[in-house]
Amino acid sequence: MSTRARILEVTAELLANSPTGEVSTRAICQAAGVGQPVLYRQFGDKGGLLAAVVDYGFEQYLESKRARVPSEDPVRDLREGWDAHTSFALAHKSFYRLMYSTSTTASPTAGAEAFRLLVATLERCAAAGRLRVSPVVAARMVMSANVGVALMMITRPEQFDDPGLSHQVRDAVHARILSDPAPTPSAVAPVAAHLNALLADSPAALSDAETALLRDWLTRLSP
Template identity: 65%
Template sequence: MSTRTRILEAAAELLAESPIADVSTRAVCEAAGVGAPALYRQFGDKEGLLSAVVDYGFERYLATKRAAKPSADPVEDLRSGWNTHVAFALQNPSFYRLMYSPTVSGTPAAAVEAHRLLLDVLERCAAAGKLTVPPEVAAQMVMSANTGVALVLITRSELYAPDVSNRVRDAIHAAILVPDAETPAPKVTGAAAAALGAQLRQSPPATLTTNETALLQEWLTRLSS
């Protein structure tokens, strides 16, 4: 195990034991069995260390996402993705608090990848005619609600019923997905436009120019909204 990984593992273990998701560099050095110069050489300062631990946490989170194989039902994949997100937070509360802490500057590359993986699932939902809003809008709604639920469950769990995650998940999904039952005309129109938009992004027709494709995409986005 490299010195960098040993320090990250030590910091992660100490964070997991910390009620405030914070550690001292001295404690990390002692736990990792290294001197302070080694830590500062690898991470610069405490903020650099915490940022690296955030990246490390996101990589652990992404490992569960990358391992998930797409099924034939994108809606079920969307539901499963919500559940695994919350499960990771509950299993790694200190990591998760730090991953979404406002004190961490910048957006980790792994967080961008997590958003892209969610967007991929929503694009599949749109292509199947299941989405009533543009995929990017749906991604913002799902991720913000998913993160909010996870944070309250690890910080104020005593205030919330055990099934709050499922209830919020189902409410958000009801707002962005076509229900299984017969759907009123406006929602069908929105879903059809979202589906066409996703298909257009996946396979732009050769018969349209770049400008024509962009214009059609703009119209479809407006209709799906």
């Protein structure tokens, strides 16, 4: 591990374990085994160090996202993307808390790529006819819910200790933004045949011409 990476790892760990959310550069240098001139030469100042820690965390997260090859099922990719996000958060708690901390000012592009990758998956869902809302609106809903549940599991483990919670929230959000797949011809055929048979025994709610037209359509859809 490089000196720069070691300083970033140590800083994230110390900040995550600090009761006040603060840590001195002296403590960071001592834990990383470097002198303060090394730290300042690498990051400029403490603000530069904190921004680098956030960017480093996002870069680790995005490495796996970039490496994923989209499948033929965008909905499955969306589901797996949620699970991968939660898994990263639980495996890298120190970095994740900093990445989404309200007290840390990240660079404007720190989380932009993650959002774009999510929107791209949702655009594929829309193209498949599976999205109820626009891809951008759906991305905002998914990301805010995914980050929220991950942060609660990390920062409030005594309250949010159910391992199935992430999946429950995921399924609830996906149910709101996703629509059911369009019926396939094989699914439509038996329904059409059944309705055609019922028409013969049902009171006439349509005119003879309308009934004949409907029966013609149903016959075409039947096996």
